[in-house]
Amino acid sequence: MDPGRDQEFAEFVDGRFTALQRFGYLLTGEWHLAEDLVQTALTKVWFHRNSLRSANALESYTRTAMVNTSTQWWRRKWRGETPTEIMPEPAGDSPYGVVDDRDLLLRALATLPRRTRATLVLRYFEDLPEAEIAQIMGCSVGTVKSNVSRGLAKLREHQLVAGISAPGMKAVES
Amino acid sequence: MNDDLQARFQRLAADPPPPTAIPSQAVFARVRKVRRRRAAGVAVLATAAVAAVFAISTNLTDIDSQPPVLGPPSTPTPAATVPSPYGVKLTLKPVVKGRTVTMTVSGSGTVLLPIAQGQELPPQNLMALSEGSAYSWGDDSEPFSAFSNGAECAKAKTPYKGSGSIPPDTHTYAKAGTYTYSYRERFCGVKEDATASVQVTIR
Numbered sequence: 001m002d003p004g005r006d007q008e009f010a011e012f013v014d015g016r017f018t019a020l021q022r023f024g025y026l027l028t029g030e031w032h033l034a035e036d037l038v039q040t041a042l043t044k045v046w047f048h049r050n051s052l053r054s055a056n057a058l059e060s061y062t063r064t065a066m067v068n069t070s071t072q073w074w075r076r077k078w079r080g081e082t083p084t085e086i087m088p089e090p091a092g093d094s095p096y097g098v099v100d101d102r103d104l105l106l107r108a109l110a111t112l113p114r115r116t117r118a119t120l121v122l123r124y125f126e127d128l129p130e131a132e133i134a135q136i137m138g139c140s141v142g143t144v145k146s147n148v149s150r151g152l153a154k155l156r157e158h159q160l161v162a163g164i165s166a167p168g169m170k171a172v173e174s
Numbered sequence: 175m176n177d178d179l180q181a182r183f184q185r186l187a188a189d190p191p192p193p194t195a196i197p198s199q200a201v202f203a204r205v206r207k208v209r210r211r212r213a214a215g216v217a218v219l220a221t222a223a224v225a226a227v228f229a230i231s232t233n234l235t236d237i238d239s240q241p242p243v244l245g246p247p248s249t250p251t252p253a254a255t256v257p258s259p260y261g262v263k264l265t266l267k268p269v270v271k272g273r274t275v276t277m278t279v280s281g282s283g284t285v286l287l288p289i290a291q292g293q294e295l296p297p298q299n300l301m302a303l304s305e306g307s308a309y310s311w312g313d314d315s316e317p318f319s320a321f322s323n324g325a326e327c328a329k330a331k332t333p334y335k336g337s338g339s340i341p342p343d344t345h346t347y348a349k350a351g352t353y354t355y356s357y358r359e360r361f362c363g364v365k366e367d368a369t370a371s372v373q374v375t376i377r
Contacts (some may be wrong), residue, residue, distance in 0.1 A: 010198035017197035022187035031191050032274055032346065039197075043204040102186045125183035152179075 009049060012058055013042055020062060026121040027070045027114075029106050037073075041065035063126075064136045067118045074114050108158040112151055119147040120155075194276060195342055203341035207318070259333070260284050260363035262300070264370035266355065273376050274346045275311075279357055282337035286363030288326035299338030305360040311345045312353035312374070327362035347376045 017038065024034030044065045045058065052061055109117055115137065122133045123144075130144045137144065193200070262283035269276045281301055287294050288303055295303060305327060310317035347353065356371040 006202070010202070013198040013201050014196070017193060018190055021190045021193070025187050025190065026183060034190075035193055036344075039200050039204055042197075042201045043208060046201065046205050047208070101182065105182050105186055120179075121183065124180045125187065127180065155179075 009046060009058075016059060016062075020066070023063065023121065023126065024066055024070075026109070026125055027066060027118055028073075029110055037066055037070055038062075041069050044069070060132070060136055063122070064138070067115070067137060070118070071114045108155050111158060112154055116147045116151040116154070119144055120151040123148050194344060199341050203343070258363075258365055260286065260361070260365075262359065262361055262364060262368040264357060264359060264368045266357060266370050266372040268355065268372055268374050270374060270376065273348075273350070274344055275355075275374050275376075276342045276344045277355060278339060278342045279359075279370075280337065280339035281359065281368060283361075283364075283368070284333055284335040285361040286327065286330035287332045287334050288362045289329050294330075294332060297334050297336060300334075300336040301338040301340045301359070303334070303361060305362060307340075307360070308358045309343075310356050311347070312355055313347055313351075315345065330362040333363070347374075350376045352376075 020038045020041075021031070021034050024037040025031055028034050028037055041062055042065075045062050048061070049058070052058060109120075112120070119133060119137060122128050122136060123130070128136075130141050130148075133144045134141045195203075260283070262281045262285060264279060264281045267278040267280070269278075279301070283300070285300065285303060287297065288305065289295070305324065308318060353374045353376065354371055355374055356369070358367045358369045360367045
């Protein structure tokens with residue numbers, strides 16, 4: 001390993017790990033898986049770092065690797081049985097009628113196709129422009145727009161988050 | 175419920191747990207693992223190719239491809255048993271959290287310093303002087319195994335006594351049960367690979 005390049009890469013990893021871990025959590029729904037996903041993606045990136053055009057491309061390339069890796073994991077279905085931090089409960093079962101908003105959104109996200117979910121997270125969590133999302137996802141801007149539209153529609157169909165709204169989109173009241 | 179999606183995403187991912195290891199060290203550990211695995215794959219292929227050529231060149235001696243007629247095997251001469259001054263003792267320390275196990279492997283002992291690219295490696299973390307390792311989590315996951323071809327040990331001559339550990343490795347078991355984690359590490363000068371195993375109970 002080249003000590004200079006390794007140092008630069010290590011600084012990127014240590015500096016951006018938490019942000020990437022958050023992104024991974026929204027892709028996978030579990031913190032442990034998110035950490036595994038980030039490390040797996042960064043390992044792949046390390047082997048291809050010589051082909052990157054610039055240091056700025058590192059983060060974008062890492063996100064691409066994370067999206068692709070999470071999709072591969074999902075296809076292989078190796079994570080059929082995994083530990084969860086909180087057991088999901090139906091909304092009506094709460095004795096106080098209090099619904100965990102975060103849990104509901106997580107469950108709604110889990111119903112989306114993997115790439116649609118990734119597109120929504122890139123758009124509304126990372127706040128990236130459509131052109132950059134298209135670059136990360138390896139698709140056209142039109143595909144990004146349709147994925148966002150379909151994803152939001154799907155979330156609204158979900159009774160648990162029927163009242164969701166998003167910038168540029170008309171909110172639907174539950 | 176009429177909330178902004180962006181704000182809800184932010185709240186959802188607001189509290190990440192601390193990473194289980196220093197991120198860059200964890201990633202470099204994986205990089206090393208992949209590199210060792212790739213190197214081992216190349217070494218195995220090269221060894222197999224050399225072995226195949228050797229077998230063909232020694233066993234097929236004429237146009238009819240008949241193996242040579244060999245004389246009776248010579249009687250081996252008994253050798254005096256001398257205890258080896260080299261050896262490594264491994265220690266495994268599993269930490270179980272839910273179904274995820276973090277395994278720390280450490281070792282101490284005396285080995286020969288390997289010679290890589292014409293230069294003797296400096297004394298350092300003992301485990302970094304390894305010639306390869308193999309481990310199994312004891313479940314259905316694929317066992318890991320990566321060893322070099324031993325070239326770094328061929329001219330090794332300087333003894334080194336030390337200790338060290340490798341970055342912790344994590345694994346998530348699919349279901350509860352008792353599993354046996356086994357680990358094997360190879361060093362220059364040590365005749366038998368250092369081995370250790372430990373039982374891990376997942377509830």
